[in-house]
Amino acid sequence: MSRTPEIEKRFVHQVYDAIAPHFSATRFAIWPAVASFLGALPAGSLVLDAGCGNGKYLFSHPSSLFLGCDICPPLARICAARGAEALVADATRLPLRPLLCDAALSIAVLHHLSTEPRRRAAVAELVRVLRPAGRALITVWAREQEDQSKLAKWAPLQEAAAPPRPARPLDRIPEEDQEFLVPWHVPFHRAEVGSAAAADGLARRDDRKGAVVFDRYYHVFKQGELQRLVEGVENAVIVDQFYDKSNWCVIIQKI
Known part of the structure; x- marks a missing residue:
């Protein structure tokens, strides 16, 4: 994967590094779609949250084990201070071995990546670290906003x-x-x-x-764009797709 584009460094990385404390203070509600996905997992599942932010989902389902990562060091430190397992990592180059996780989350992450190859690489990395039949929930902002x-x-x-x-x-x-x-x-x-x-x-x-x-x-993703992106990734199939709260969402399964 190529070097991080300057637009992401300035308008994603540097911005979230700066706003992390305030951003974290606003992020506490658990999205029902994520709660439903996690609630369907077998007890003891190892779940990766790739782009975990302040770690609100790392504590949301006590019967699972969670590992978080985020490109923003201040947010990773907030997670660690709360007692979560979290590391600083690029979603397009996860420092994790293959077949590690039973499930994964990518919540509001892909829309911060500025090229289609980088967005596809992030999906491919989720698939790489999943075990066979493992599932991932991916959400992105929709161009078709409710408001x-x-x-x-x-x-x-x-x-x-x-x-x-x-x-x-x-x-x-x-x-x-x-x-x-x-x-x-x-x-x-x-x-x-x-x-x-x-x-x-x-x-x-x-x-x-x-x-x-x-x-x-x-x-922001137009209708059908997220599905087409995932369909271009090897060893993954879409098992569910839906629109929720101005987000396009898919659940994929590793095959």
């Missing part, structure tokens, strides 16, 4: 050079746009990410909202 007004608040990547970026009418967002910079607002009182991030150009101040604003890269 279409959200798209007007996102900046198409090709227009991202000149903030501020006011919301645009929905009829001016081309349907082919799938690459966006999505804002993350950190209140001024969260001192751990304060003025330094704005000073070095990683974020911008929004005095009206009283926040420092970071932009995160997303490739």
